[in-house]
Amino acid sequence: MxxxxxxxxxxxxxxxxxxxxxxxxxxxxxxxxxxxxxxxxxxxxxxxxxxxxxxxxxxxxxxxxxxxxxxxxxxxxxxxxxxxxxxxxxxxxxxxxxxxxxxxxxxxxxxxxxxxxxxxxxxxxxxxxxxxxxxxxxxxxxxxxxxxxxxxxxxxxFGIKINDIDNDHLNSDELKIIVNEAGALIPKRHQNMLLSILDLEQVTVEDIMVPRNEINGINIEQPIDEIINQIKNSVHSRLPIYRDEIDHVEGFLNARQMVKLLTYDDNEITKEALLKAMTPVYFIPEGTPLNTQLLNFQRRKSRIGLVVDEYGDILGLATIEDILEEIVGEFTTDFADSSRDIQKEEDGSVIIDGSATIRDINRTLKWELPTDGPKTLNGLILEYIEAIPQAGTGMRLEGYPMEILQVKSNMIKSIRVWPELYQNKTELD
Incomplete structure (x- = not known):
């Protein structure tokens, strides 16, 4: 050296x-x-x-x-x-x-x-x-x-095994973080769709189903002319056929069969023809996650089903379109058409049907009402005040000022909400 x-x-x-x-x-x-x-x-x-x-x-x-x-x-x-x-x-x-x-x-x-x-x-x-x-x-x-x-x-x-190397698999919550942090790499609309797909396993069919009392179907016990008129004026592509009440459902009549039947003369349409044209009923157990139900629809090549509880009672009706809307959002762009249960008034207030689902309200109005309890606004209000309110009752639910407009048959039918007052309160806070 x-x-x-x-x-x-x-x-x-x-x-x-x-x-x-x-x-x-x-x-x-x-x-x-x-x-x-x-x-x-x-x-x-x-x-x-x-x-x-x-x-x-x-x-x-x-x-x-x-x-x-x-x-x-x-x-x-x-x-x-x-x-x-x-x-x-x-x-x-x-x-x-x-x-x-x-x-x-x-x-x-x-x-x-x-x-x-x-x-x-x-x-x-x-x-x-x-x-x-x-x-x-x-x-x-x-x-x-x-x-x-x-x-x-x-x-x-020290009990550490070098072969126990953590793999690169991510759970859904970690994937959500990656999607949220993608920024401009993924368009905002695509981010929302990806997050909605990841959320499907946390949402059940009860969250998106049409409630039992709102199911529009054909009562086969009615006169045939009333049934024909109902088919002609129906806005739905699939209608359940039942006897007297929805619990006694026979099957579904789809749009293709409706069109085929309407090509006949009215006197040629019979109840037997209706029963022959219908497809079998598909029952969906309550509590089924949407990701599972989407796969079930795909396997069965079906688009509609009736949600039932553990006793076999019908709770509502779910379609594949309802699940797809959870992913891509409403298929309509006009506010008034985005939800038939939610109407915006000229004074800035919003009229909401009591049977409107919490998820539909949150998605349409960009609110954050809790979704881990009652599924409808009526149920959420009743749980909050623990009584059947009278028309004209005012309250503040989760910060949103509300007024009960109509109560019928122990159910809240309509509510008026002032979102602007909630926003002003938030800004002051």
């Missing part, structure tokens, strides 16, 4: 500091990579990404390799710096200057700066570095394997 000039040692020291920065940036870049961006690059046959994925398949060995290289160059750099400083300033002052000076240089040029750069641009650092680290890994494999055997043995003493 005494035969090597100070200039040569200085150049060698600079090289070692650069190598230290390389190992530091490689470690941070590899560990900061987005695993899904990496997989996307691998699918595009990016050679750097492919090598990086191979290295990351065993992160313990990758870290071992990088630390072997980093510690080796740092220790060697410290020895050379000590020799240089000792030559220039003597043995006593040289050791102190070498220690302080090299610590500062390593921190700035071999640690903080390269690691910050790698954290900001992991792909730009990790992918090129993999072309160097992979051959180096093969060259140093015995040393890396020996080091990992010792460290993994120590971890096993």
């Amino acid at each position: 005494d035969d090597i000039t100070t200039t040569t040692l200085s150049l060698f020291l600079v090289l070692l500091i650069l190598l230290s920065g390389f190992f530091s940036s490689s470690e941070t870049g590899m560990m900061s990579l987005n695993r899904y961006k990496l997989k996307h690059s691998v699918n595009k046959k990016n050679k750097g990404a492919i090598l990086t994925q191979k290295l990351l398949s065993r992160p313990d060995r990758l870290i071992g390799l990088i630390l072997i290289g980093n510690n080796f160059v740092n220790i060697l750099a410290a020895s050379i710096a000590t020799i240089i400083c000792t030559r220039l300033w003597g043995p006593d002052a040289g050791v102190i200057i070498a220690t302080v000076g090299l610590t500062f240089i390593v921190l700035v040029f071999a640690e903080v700066t390269p690691k910050t750069l790698a954290a900001l641009h992991p792909e730009r650092i990790a992918f090129p570095a993999s072309f160097i680290l992979m051959p180096l890994f093969k060259l140093c494999y015995p040393f890396v394997l020996g080091l990992n055997s010792i460290t993994n043995g120590l971890l096993r003493i």
Whole structure:
């Protein structure tokens, strides 16, 4: 070492500091990579990404390799710096200057700066570095394997198994965070659709069904002329056929069969023809999540079903269109048409039918009424005041000023709400 000039040692020291920065940036870049961006690059046959994925398949060995290289160059750099400083300033002052000076240089040029750069641009650092680290890994494999055997043995003493590496699978809540943080990469409407799909498992058929008392069907016991008139004026593409009451449902009459029947003369349409044209009833158990029900509709090639409770009583009617609206939103754009139960008045107030579902209200008016209890506004108000109110009763529900307009048969039929007053209160708060 005494035969090597100070200039040569200085150049060698600079090289070692650069190598230290390389190992530091490689470690941070590899560990900061987005695993899904990496997989996307691998699918595009990016050679750097492919090598990086191979290295990351065993992160313990990758870290071992990088630390072997980093510690080796740092220790060697410290020895050379000590020799240089000792030559220039003597043995006593040289050791102190070498220690302080090299610590500062390593921190700035071999640690903080390269690691910050790698954290900001992991792909730009990790992918090129993999072309160097992979051959180096093969060259140093015995040393890396020996080091990992010792460290993994120590971890096993504490009950940690290195093979129990957490996989990259995400749950629905984590996926929602990714979608929300996508920003401009995914249009806002597409974000809402993706989030709605992820929410399907948390929503049941009761949340989107048409309540029993609002089901529009054909009572086969009615006179045939009334039935024909009902079919001609129906706005629905599928109608349940029942006897006297909906609990005695016989089947469904779809739009195609309706059109076919209406091509006949009125005197040729009989109740027997209606019963022969109908399709079988599909019953949906209450509590069925929407993601499950969507698959059930697909398997059965059905579009409509009746929701029943554990006793077989009919609770309501659910269609595949109702589920699709949970994903893409209402199929209409006009406010008045978006929900037949919600009407906006000229004075800024909103008239809401008591049977309107909480989810429909929240979606249409962008409110945040609780959905973990009663499914309708009528049920939510009754739960809140614990009594049957009279018409004209005023209240504030979840911050929204409301007035009960009509009560009939122990049910709230209509409510007036002033959203502007709620917004003004929020701004004052």
